[in-house]
Amino acid sequence: MSFIKELWAFMMARKKFWLFPIIIMMVLFGGLIVLTQGSAVAPFIYTLF
Numbered sequence: 001m002s003f004i005k006e007l008w009a010f011m012m013a014r015k016k017f018w019l020f021p022i023i024i025m026m027v028l029f030g031g032l033i034v035l036t037q038g039s040a041v042a043p044f045i046y047t048l049f
Helices: 002-014 019-036 042-046
Strands: none
Touching: 002 019
């Protein structure tokens, strides 16, 4: 959890607001990959890519 706090403080101090969309997309794709492992929904998700 301290990594997230440090990342947040870095982005606020250095005004790196352009990093927010990148981080959000990485979290969403990571969650999608984790949720579809061994799932019946996996073939439908993989057709999107």
